[in-house]
Amino acid sequence: MRILVTGVAGFMGGHVAQGLASVGYEVVGIDDLSGGFEENVPEGVHFFELDLRDSEKTEAVVGEYPPDVLCHLAANAREGASQFQPRDVCGRNLMAYANVLVPAIRSGVKKVVLYSSMAVYGDQQAPFDECMPRQPADIYGVNKTAMEEMTEILADVHEFMYTTIRPHNVFGERQSLQDPFRNVVGIFMNRIMRGEPLYVYGDGEQKRAFSYIGDSLPAFLRAAELRPELDGEVVNVGGKTPITVNELIEIVGTECGDVVEVIYLPERPREVTHAYSTWQKSVELLRYEERFGLREGIRRMAEWARAKGPQPWSDERLELPSAKAPHIWLTEEDRQEGIPGKRSQP
Numbered sequence: 055m056r057i058l059v060t061g062v063a064g065f066m067g068g069h070v071a072q073g074l075a076s077v078g079y080e081v082v083g084i085d086d087l088s089g090g091f092e093e094n095v096p097e098g099v100h101f102f103e104l105d106l107r108d109s110e111k112t113e114a115v116v117g118e119y120p121p122d123v124l125c126h127l128a129a130n131a132r133e134g135a136s137q138f139q140p141r142d143v144c145g146r147n148l149m150a151y152a153n154v155l156v157p158a159i160r161s162g163v164k165k166v167v168l169y170s171s172m173a174v175y176g177d178q179q180a181p182f183d184e185c186m187p188r189q190p191a192d193i194y195g196v197n198k199t200a201m202e203e204m205t206e207i208l209a210d211v212h213e214f215m216y217t218t219i220r221p222h223n224v225f226g227e228r229q230s231l232q233d234p235f236r237n238v239v240g241i242f243m244n245r246i247m248r249g250e251p252l253y254v255y256g257d258g259e260q261k262r263a264f265s266y267i268g269d270s271l272p273a274f275l276r277a278a279e280l281r282p283e284l285d286g287e288v289v290n291v292g293g294k295t296p297i298t299v300n301e302l303i304e305i306v307g308t309e310c311g312d313v314v315e316v317i318y319l320p321e322r323p324r325e326v327t328h329a330y331s332t333w334q335k336s337v338e339l340l341r342y343e344e345r346f347g348l349r350e351g352i353r354r355m356a357e358w359a360r361a362k363g364p365q366p367w368s369d370e371r372l373e374l375p376s377a378k379a380p381h382i383w384l385t386e387e388d389r390q391e392g393i394p395g396k397r398s399q400p
């Protein structure tokens with residue numbers, strides 16, 4: 055059976071591809087290396103460096119290697135920054151997905167595993183349950199919502215199986231340490247290694263349930279199986295125990311190194327305060343279990359991060375720099391050109 059993994063050079067895509075290849079599937083991978091790293095692509099995977107926004111090239115690769123299963127992980131997954139880079143987020147989420155899904159359906163795909171997000175729940179009362187309506191509160195969540203609905207509609211009309219995964223706050227080895235816009239665990243570790251302060255948006259009492267990749271991966275791999283009971287299901291996958299960002303700092307500090315200072319910044323616009331999910335369905339359908347747990351997962355990631363050493367931050371300009379964006383996201387060029395929103399303030 056051939057499985058196409060998009061986002062294969064990313065953090066989760068690399069782990070998923072490795073897991074699938076290790077149990078004997080033929081794995082084809084696509085990634086444009088915009089957020090991932092070639093070293094994350096596991097050996098034995100037939101890799102194409104390709105931007106899924108290029109529909110012609112995508113069509114050619116999918117046509118040449120028609121997948122039985124499509125695991126779609128490629129994304130710009132910067133939820134908090136999505137309000138400030140909506141065009142890139144729409145292109146790398148909804149449009150990229152349509153570009154790979156169409157040729158996959160045309161070539162007879164049997165099953166699609168869509169990696170969606172908890173962002174589809176928006177600002178509802180946590181814990182988020184799979185039965186809750188989709189009510190996204192940001193541009194990233196809007197894209198994941200549209201991708202979920204597109205999957206459901208096309209699966210109904212064109213008759214393929216699908217399972218939608220809503221992972222949450224996954225961390226672990228191979229995660230980018232360089233992206234200043236997302237992966238709070240990786241950002242904190244890189245700042246600690248660089249001797250920089252940790253920045254927290256709001257008072258740090260917002261709750262999240264962090265999930266170590268070693269715990270989530272077996273459930274991710276099971277989602278790719280052609281089991282009828284998984285067909286048409288939406289499943290939250292991730293940590294069972296919510297903690298606050300302040301508690302996370304305490305754990306990361308203990309496992310990774312000394313925290314020089316914690317600086318509290320204003321809340322990010324449209325950030326959901328308490329975001330964590332129910333996990334019972336993932337246990338029932340995908341046998342999710344926490345073999346490592348949060349502290350052991352952080353310890354393992356910290357060991358990996360220390361071996362890698364401090365990383366330079368990627369410096370990318372936002373499409374819509376604004377005074378409402380955290381000031382640490384703005385570049386020198388943004389400041390020189392003037393920040394919209396600030397100019398009108400006295």
Ligand SMILES: NC(=O)c1ccc[n+]([C@@H]2O[C@H](COP(=O)([O-])OP(=O)(O)OC[C@H]3O[C@@H](n4cnc5c(N)ncnc54)[C@H](O)[C@@H]3O)[C@@H](O)[C@H]2O)c1
Nearest residue numbers: 061063064065066085086088089090106128129131223224
């Ligand atoms: N990590 C999490 O906590 C988390 C939580 C919820 C959902 N997810 C979802 O899981 C998936 C994987 O997340 P991740 O943390 O591994 O992210 P990641 O950024 O490490 O991986 C995404 C990969 O997609 C690639 N990509 C982006 N645009 C592309 C394009 N146009 N063409 C080809 N490749 C492209 C990037 O280069 C990157 O390697 C994403 O869909 C994300 O939305 C992740």
